[in-house]
Amino acid sequence: MLEALSYVFVQNALIAGILVSIITGIIGSLIVVNKMVFLSGGIAHSAYGGLGLSIYFGLPMLLSTSFFSVFVTIIIAMLTYQKRENLDTIIGVTWAIGMSFGILLVDLTPGYNSDLMSYLFGSILAVTSDDILFMTILLIFILLTLLFFYRDILAVSYDSEYANLRGIKTRFFYTLILILSALSIVIAIKIVGLILVIALLTIPIYIAQKFCNTLFITMILSGFFSILFTIFGLVVSYKYDLSSGPSIILVSSLSMFAIIFIQFVKRKVKPF
Amino acid sequence: MQTINPISIQQLFFKYEKEFVLKDINLEVKKNDFLTILGPNGGGKSTLLKLILGINPLVQGDIQIFGNKIADEIPNIGYVPQNTNVNLNFPISVIEVVMMGQNNIRKRFFGYKKDEKNKALEILGKVNMREFVNTKISNLSGGQRQRVLIARALFGNPKILLLDEPTSNIDINGCEQIYKTLEKLNENLTIVVISHDISVVLKYASKAVYINKNLTYHDLSKMKDAFKNMGAHVCEIELLEMLGKCRC
Numbered sequence: 001m002l003e004a005l006s007y008v009f010v011q012n013a014l015i016a017g018i019l020v021s022i023i024t025g026i027i028g029s030l031i032v033v034n035k036m037v038f039l040s041g042g043i044a045h046s047a048y049g050g051l052g053l054s055i056y057f058g059l060p061m062l063l064s065t066s067f068f069s070v071f072v073t074i075i076i077a078m079l080t081y082q083k084r085e086n087l088d089t090i091i092g093v094t095w096a097i098g099m100s101f102g103i104l105l106v107d108l109t110p111g112y113n114s115d116l117m118s119y120l121f122g123s124i125l126a127v128t129s130d131d132i133l134f135m136t137i138l139l140i141f142i143l144l145t146l147l148f149f150y151r152d153i154l155a156v157s158y159d160s161e162y163a164n165l166r167g168i169k170t171r172f173f174y175t176l177i178l179i180l181s182a183l184s185i186v187i188a189i190k191i192v193g194l195i196l197v198i199a200l201l202t203i204p205i206y207i208a209q210k211f212c213n214t215l216f217i218t219m220i221l222s223g224f225f226s227i228l229f230t231i232f233g234l235v236v237s238y239k240y241d242l243s244s245g246p247s248i249i250l251v252s253s254l255s256m257f258a259i260i261f262i263q264f265v266k267r268k269v270k271p272f
Numbered sequence: 273m274q275t276i277n278p279i280s281i282q283q284l285f286f287k288y289e290k291e292f293v294l295k296d297i298n299l300e301v302k303k304n305d306f307l308t309i310l311g312p313n314g315g316g317k318s319t320l321l322k323l324i325l326g327i328n329p330l331v332q333g334d335i336q337i338f339g340n341k342i343a344d345e346i347p348n349i350g351y352v353p354q355n356t357n358v359n360l361n362f363p364i365s366v367i368e369v370v371m372m373g374q375n376n377i378r379k380r381f382f383g384y385k386k387d388e389k390n391k392a393l394e395i396l397g398k399v400n401m402r403e404f405v406n407t408k409i410s411n412l413s414g415g416q417r418q419r420v421l422i423a424r425a426l427f428g429n430p431k432i433l434l435l436d437e438p439t440s441n442i443d444i445n446g447c448e449q450i451y452k453t454l455e456k457l458n459e460n461l462t463i464v465v466i467s468h469d470i471s472v473v474l475k476y477a478s479k480a481v482y483i484n485k486n487l488t489y490h491d492l493s494k495m496k497d498a499f500k501n502m503g504a505h506v507c508e509i510e511l512l513e514m515l516g517k518c519r520c
Contacts, residue, residue, distance in 0.1 A: 033362055155372045158362055165325060165351060166375055166428070209363050213408040218363045 004238055009125055013244070016127040017230035019135040020191045020200075025223025026142055027184040028201035029208070029215060030177050034157050037202055039076070042091035043182045044189060044197050046072045046098025051119050052105030061119075062134055062186065069182040072098060077175040122193035122245030124234070131190060138183055145180065146219075153177065154215055191230070192245035203252040204229065207259055229255060276339040277302050278432050278462040279324060284333030286319060293319050297333070299481060301432075306458045308477040309466045315484040317466045318354075321436050324464070325351055337432070347375040350425030350461075352418070352435040360410050366420050367392050367405045373427030395423045399453050415439075415446025419453060426457070433457065435465040439472070451476045 004010045031040050050068025054061045072094050080087045118126060146153070155163035156173040164170045188197045208221035233248030240247075279301035286294040294316045301307055309317045322328040324335060326342040337345035350373070370392040371384055396402040399419040409417060418438050425433055435454075439447040447469050454463055455476045467473040474480065 029363075033359065035359070151372075154364070154368065158364055158369070158372065159353070159358060161327065162351065162353060162372065162424075165327070165346060165349075166372070167346075209361070212363045213365045213406065214368060215363050 009127075010238075012127045012129070012132060013124045013234060014231070015132055016124060016135060017191060017234060017248075018227050019132065019139055020188055021204075021226035021230050022223040023135065023139050023142060023184050024188050024200050025204060025208075025221075025226045026146070026219045027181055028205045028226075029219045029222050030153070030157060031181055031201055032205045032209070033215060033218075034177060036178075036181065037198065038088065039091050039178070040181055040185055040201055041198050042076070042095040043069055043073055043178075044185050044194050045095045047182075047186055047189065048102035048119075048194065049098040049105075050102070050186075052102030055109050056105040060130075062131060062190070065186045065189070066134075066183055068098075069186050070179055073178045073182040074175065077178045081171050081174055118193070119189065120193050120195055121243055122189070122191050122196065124191045124244045124248075127190065135187055138187060142180060142184075145176070149173070149176075150216070157215070192248055196245050196249045199249045199252060200226065203249075203256050207256055210259070210263065225252075225255075275303070278305075278338055279464070280334075280336045280339070281324075282334045282336075284320075284323065284330075284335065286316070286323060286328065286331060286333075288319075294323075294483075297483075301462060301464060304458060304460075304462055306454070306463045306476060306478045307465070308470075308473045308480045309464065309483055310470055310473075310480055311483040317483050318436055320483060321434055321464070321466060324434060325349060347428055348431045350428060350430030350433045352421045352425045352433070352438050354436045354438075354440060358417075358421075360417075362409065364409050365406050366396065366401065366409060366412070369409055369420050370395060370423045370427055373424035375428045392423070392427065395426050396420075398426065398457070399423045400449075413446065414442045415449055418442060418446075418450055422450070422453065422457075430461070432462045432464070435463070437466050437468060439467065439469050444472070447472050 005014070031037060047065045047069040049072070050065030051061065053059060053068060054064035057064075076090055076094060079090050152163070152168050152173055153176075155166065155168055156170050157177070160170045160174070163173075185197055185201070188200050192200050204222040204225035205218065207225055208218045212218040212221055229252040230248050233251040234244060236242065236251060237244040237247040277300050279299070281297055281299040284294055284297040285292055297320065309320065311317050319328060323330060324337075324342070326346060330342070335342055337349065367389065371388055374388065393402060393405060396405055399422050401416060401419050401423060404412060404416065404420075409420065412420065422433075422435075422438070425435075433454075439450055442450070451472055454465065457463065465473065465477070
């Protein structure tokens, strides 16, 4: 098993897995406490439009999907800030339009596109140095944002009406949370794929929330669980020659059910 | 010299779409009043509170806080929203919630200052919640959670405290505890509270207004003893009859 670490692509996979785990631990916590899980699903699927643009015009995939997702996210933020009751409908519409746009562009591109499958199911073993650089920059940006604005983000997430009354620019922070979510989702798609990304953004957080009194500790513990699940998932994937994305998610899910079962038996916390 | 009232509302009309929710509301809330706003659902109680807070835009009529525009006096208003508006599963400790009450978070850096923590502890003491300082908010009872939200509202040193149904979904004991806390705070604060628990709130409030689009005003000072002797199950009609006797 350890000899695998001598391969550069395995080293890259491990570094990427750890970086993405920390990112999804932090941003997933924000997504869960802001009840934006469906919204993140919408962003993930609409990012497919960015993939279509990347394949059709031969653009770098990560950059293309990032720009497209941020563009869609800003539209969602503008349309939903005042009228949150429209959120579900708008997410449904952008979800469908983004995917349709992407599929049509892929259809119009001649030849077979290997990128497509890796986008759907993840390709952590194909992570490049450029991808790692992108992940590192995003992580630094997220950490700096938290360093300077943690209290504002906490206030907006907990009670945005009250935060607004206390003079916090809630529209700015709502949009900022959404943009950070969009970029993190695009990165996480690289690891586990579009179809499984929601699990990576929610399962570690769901577990961590049971043990944490504060959002900050939830972010740290979620990141820690996420790193554990990613490494164990990669080990399972390597040992049994399975796809890495689904392996990571299955390890996460089994851990979650095990913890729920243990807690259920102990009767300390009600399951679900 | 004419005294300036904490809240002064003149000829206020408000509508969300076509129909008026509030019509010709005139109200003066004086210093250290404990005013309760009563009335049916949809009668305009929460709308009036949100107008006082500046959440709903002022279209027709005027509201002044200490003789000034609402926006200038927002730091002097503490607000306790409805219990049901808050995410109960949010991973947040009591002290973090309290410190959210600070006006314009000065220190935009991670962490909290020592003087902020000390102030939060002092305020938690005032609402008898100091022992729960590091408790997760979701581990508290409804009444305890509401007292934490009162502490949050007090953190900015307000002169007026507005509460929107602070005792909804809270048992009768929790209800009494909250109103006792408010009664104590009323020594230094002007309090306006929307409530459906009329049999409890009238024991503590000094004045009442009944809002169902229009407003009727009642001075409760002469009725205090009657309300204090009431049982917990007095029906709304009986109370309104009693209020009718003290209408000003």
